[in-house]
Amino acid sequence: GAGVSQSPRYKVAKRGQDVALRCDPISGHVSLFWYQQALGQGPEFLTYFQNEAQLDKSGLPSDRFFAERPEGSVSTLKIQRTQQEDSAVYLCASSFGTGVLINQPQHFGDGTRLSIL
Amino acid sequence: AQKITQTQPGMFVQEKEAVTLDCTYDTSDQSYGLFWYKQPSSGEMIFLIYQGSYDEQNATEGRYSLNFQKARKSANLVISASQLGDSAMYFCAMREDTGANSKLTFGKGITLSVRP
Numbered sequence: 001g002a003g004v005s006q007s008p009r010y011k012v013a014k015r016g017q018d019v020a021l022r023c024d025p026i027s028g029h030v031s032l033f034w035y036q037q038a039l040g041q042g043p044e045f046l047t048y049f050q051n052e053a054q055l056d057k058s059g060l061p062s063d064r065f066f067a068e069r070p071e072g073s074v075s076t077l078k079i080q081r082t083q084q085e086d087s088a089v090y091l092c093a094s095s096f097g098t099g100v101l102i103n104q105p106q107h108f109g110d111g112t113r114l115s116i117l
Numbered sequence: 118a119q120k121i122t123q124t125q126p127g128m129f130v131q132e133k134e135a136v137t138l139d140c141t142y143d144t145s146d147q148s149y150g151l152f153w154y155k156q157p158s159s160g161e162m163i164f165l166i167y168q169g170s171y172d173e174q175n176a177t178e179g180r181y182s183l184n185f186q187k188a189r190k191s192a193n194l195v196i197s198a199s200q201l202g203d204s205a206m207y208f209c210a211m212r213e214d215t216g217a218n219s220k221l222t223f224g225k226g227i228t229l230s231v232r233p
Contacts, residue, residue: 031219033220033221035221040225040226041225041226042121042208042210042223042224042225042226043162043208043221043223044223045220045221045222048219048220056220059220089160091162093162093221095219102148102149102150102169102212102213102214102219103150103167103169104219105152105164105167106164106221107164108154108161108162108163108164109161110159110160110161111160111161113160
């Protein structure tokens with residue numbers, strides 16, 4: 001498809017389980033971002049990739065969160081030993097440029113709604 | 118300190134009328150970009166409009182325009198001729214010119230409801 005694709009759309013997991021969320025960016029987009037959106041809030045930055053390089057992971061809330069983009073296209077966000085506070089919508093976004101040009105819009109996927117029981 | 122402030126409670130507008138959604142921001146950078154996104158109940162974030170800090174003209178995109186007042190650090194979104202499909206959450210976001218990482222910082226959003 002032409003847009004950013006995320007899967008699964010919904011994920012329910014028990015506390016303590018590991019989960020993996022997938023993002024397939026727009027073809028040719030160099031930059032890829034992950035955001036976390038709590039209910040009723042705006043998205044908050046988690047991590048940023050330029051091609052396969054993870055250039056910023058300052059927003060990851062703990063070492064239980066791990067992201068990768070091994071071939072510079074598809075990215076996976078993994079959360080280990082999930083906790084209830086991890087319940088949120090996880091949004092992936094991509095943009096064409098390297099991020100140097102600040103006018104490049106980020107194009108978002110539909111998100112994965114994660115619920116931890 | 119909050120970088121993006123959206124304090125309006127839920128907004129209501131009559132179909133075909135114009136509405137202004139407020140956004141103020143805080144940055145010490147001279148170079149930055151401001152974005153507005155729309156998030157319908159289905160969840161996707163849709164890019165609406167962009168304003169650069171050095172742009173002298175207010176941005177416009179179809180029915181969307183941005184009332185950019187740099188000295189007041191405000192970037193209000195104006196939607197003209199509201200349609201029922203405009204009902205959604207609207208987020209103001211900023212990107213500071215910090216080099217390679219161009220992450221967006223979002224406000225908390227404003228809910229807009231368009232009445233028929």
